[in-house]
Amino acid sequence: MKKLHLTIIVLLFFIGARAQEATKGDSxxxxxxxxxxxxxxxxxxxxENHVQGTVVVSFKVDNQNITEVKVVKSLSRECDAxxxxxxxxxxxxxxxxxxxxxxxxxxxxxNRKSGRKIMTVNQGPYQNFLFDINIVSNLPN
Numbered sequence: 628m629k630k631l632h633l634t635i636i637v638l639l640f641f642i643g644a645r646a647q648e649a650t651k652g653d654s655x656x657x658x659x660x661x662x663x664x665x666x667x668x669x670x671x672x673x674x675e676n677h678v679q680g681t682v683v684v685s686f687k688v689d690n691q692n693i694t695e696v697k698v699v700k701s702l703s704r705e706c707d708a709x710x711x712x713x714x715x716x717x718x719x720x721x722x723x724x725x726x727x728x729x730x731x732x733x734x735x736x737x738n739r740k741s742g743r744k745i746m747t748v749n750q751g752p753y754q755n756f757l758f759d760i761n762i763v764s765n766l767p768n
Contacts, residue, residue, distance in 0.1 A: 654722070655719070655720065655721045655722045655723065656721070656723075656757055656758065658719055659717060659719070659721065659730075660758055660760055662713075662717055662719070663713055663714075663717075663730075663732060663760055664760050664762070666713045666716070667709055667710060667713045667732055667760075667762050668709060668762075669706075669709075669734055669736075669762055669764045670703075670705035670706060670708075670709055672703075672705045673702075673703055673705050673706050673734060674736065674764055676703075677736055678702065678703050678705075678706060678734065679733075679734055679735055679736050680702040680706075680733065680734060681700065681702060681731045681732065681733040681734075682698060682700065682701065682702045682706050682707050682710045682731070682732050682733075682734075683698070683699050683700035683729055683730070683731045683732075684696055684697065684698055684699065684710055684711065684714060684729065684730060684731075684732070685697055685699045685727055685728065685729045686714060686727070686728060686729075686730075687725070687726070687727050687728075688721050688723045688724070688725055688726060688728060689725050690725075691720040691721050691722065691723070692718070692720065692721070693714060693715075693717055693721065695727075696711055696714045696715055697711075698710070698711065699729065700731075702734065706734055710732045726755055727755060728755040728756070728757050729755060729756045729757065730756070730757050730758055730760075731756075731758070731760070732760055732762060733760065733761045733762065734762050734764070735761050735762065735763045735764070736763075736764050737763050737764065
């Protein structure tokens with residue numbers, strides 16, 4: 628009976644530790660999303676040519692740092708470069724297990740007359756897809 632209680636206590640501790648780790652991961656992911664939202668800027672060439680769509684990047688997390696960032700779904704040379712630049716400049720710790728992850732950054736041009744178009748990424752083909760964000764630009768009237 629004592630072994631059963633000990634097993635249950637160890638199991639509950641393990642589950643609690645995993646849940647706490649997931650919560651920490653969530654806040655670090657939120658911080659990364661906020662950083663990207665505040666720092667990715669639509670390139671002038673993309674705006675001039677009305678380029679819209681999504682850049683998907685993959686990256687590795689090693690020792691809580693982002694490493695080996697690469698584009699796995701390209702939109703344009705300028706948009707790809709902007710997303711890579713901002714990901715590579717992010718230096719806050721991520722509370723994620725060491726692995727390869729993916730994320731999407733969508734560039735959306737909003738026409739004030741027709742309203743905002745929100746884009747989502749088909750997450751299926753990407754490994755450990757974490758999130759996608761929309762970078763919205765306004766066209767002049």
